[in-house]
Amino acid sequence: MKMSEKKEFDPVEKIDKKKKNNKKNQISIKDSTDVLLLIVFIGLLILTIFLSVKVFSLHNEMKEHVRANIVIPVLEKATNNDVSIDLKNLKKGKTKEYIFKISNYRGDIINQDVLDYIVEVIPNKHVEVEIYKNNSKDAITLDDESQIKNNSLKEDEKQEDIFTVKIKALKDIKPKELLTIKITS
16 A cells, blocks of 8 residues: 555444444353353352351450350358369379359349459379469469469459369379369358
């Protein structure tokens, strides 16, 4: 073609080019199978997001909720409760963890007075015991009588004190050997 010749404008050719370009840029859904697969994919994506959020919230909830081996309700003064922890099969140098809760309620019944209580660990020469209260990082120091004093439970409002007992064997433990903890109000 020479420069002097002008090209005529052809509207049909221009429309055909636009259709070709649009086809390249569009996602084509050819039949109902593709539509169905797209809907299933979107549904699974939404379900995955929902379940991820649910698992994350349950994980955070479980962090806050401490699962105890036993819950001891202290509802009135002058009550005595014993917790016996079985030490069987605990080998020298190994540790065992035991969690118990002391609460001021049982079901919907809440104590009506402030209740003071004492936690006493009956000494066992074959184990070393550390006790932590309410998720503290510092172990509670037992007094000369192996007691933890100055504990109290509120009145008219549910309360739980969580005790974590870490037991380390100083030698291999024989079957039927126990560590006893007394709770006295």
